[in-house]
Amino acid sequence: MSIDTRLEPSSPVIQGDERMIRQIVLNLFSNSIKFSDPGGLISVGTKIESDGETSLSIADTGRGISQDDIPKTLEPFGQVANTYTRDHGGAGLGLSLSKKFTEMHGASFEVESEIGVGTTIVIRFLPERSVSATDDDAAPVAT
Numbered sequence: 001m002s003i004d005t006r007l008e009p010s011s012p013v014i015q016g017d018e019r020m021i022r023q024i025v026l027n028l029f030s031n032s033i034k035f036s037d038p039g040g041l042i043s044v045g046t047k048i049e050s051d052g053e054t055s056l057s058i059a060d061t062g063r064g065i066s067q068d069d070i071p072k073t074l075e076p077f078g079q080v081a082n083t084y085t086r087d088h089g090g091a092g093l094g095l096s097l098s099k100k101f102t103e104m105h106g107a108s109f110e111v112e113s114e115i116g117v118g119t120t121i122v123i124r125f126l127p128e129r130s131v132s133a134t135d136d137d138a139a140p141v142a143t
Contacts, residue, residue: 001033001036001038001039001040001041001042002039002040002041002042003041003042003043003044004041004042004043004044005043005044005045006043006044006045006046007044007045007046008045008046008047008048010048011046011047011048011054012048012054012130012131012132013130013131013132014054014105014125014129014130014131015129015130015131016105016125016129017101017104017105020101020104020105021101021105023097023098023101024097024098024101024102024123025056025058027094027095027097027098028058028094028098028121029042029058030094031060031094031095031119032058032059032060032062032119035060035062035063035119036060036061036062036063036118037062037063040060040061040062040118041060041061042058042059042060042061043057043058043059043060044056044057044058044059045057045059049124051127052127052130053124053125053126053127054124054125054127054129054130055122055123055124055125056122056123056125057120057121057122057123058120058121059118059119059120059121060118060119060120061117061118062118062119063115063116063118064113064114064115064116064117064118064119065111065113065115065119066113066115067113070111070113073095073096073111074095074096074099074111075096076093076096076097095111098121102123105125105129106125106126106128106129107123107124107125107126107129108122108123108124109121109122109123110122110123110124
């Protein structure tokens with residue numbers, strides 16, 4: 001398994017609940033690892049969008065999710081039971097909690113996926129959640 005990071009050097013600090021933001025990232029990484037085969041690739045990136053939003057993306061070359069099944073995976077305890085996914089444990093809470101925690105921060109949670117190709121999750125934080133890393137007056141809660 002390889003991890004590729006593309007973190008924009010000027011990415012701001014995101015203000016929010018540190019535990020929730022850590023849990024979001026942990027859940028998304030965990031799923032990427034769990035559903036990728038050996039030799040797969042996980043990519044993590046940040047970007048400042050033209051509208052001022054800061055996006056965080058986590059993508060993998062894993063098994064993927066069909067378009068029809070994505071809504072189910074975003075529901076609490078929602079799992080897609082098939083030969084590709086049921087060989088791994090879990091309660092089916094990772095994506096639903098990550099989406100909920102993201103929305104609690106006023107951010108959007110987008111899922112793009114294709115069976116056999118992989119999954120990309122993009123979280124877009126509103127500009128008002130961003131604090132310049134050089135802003136001495138700001139007391140960021142999470143990075």
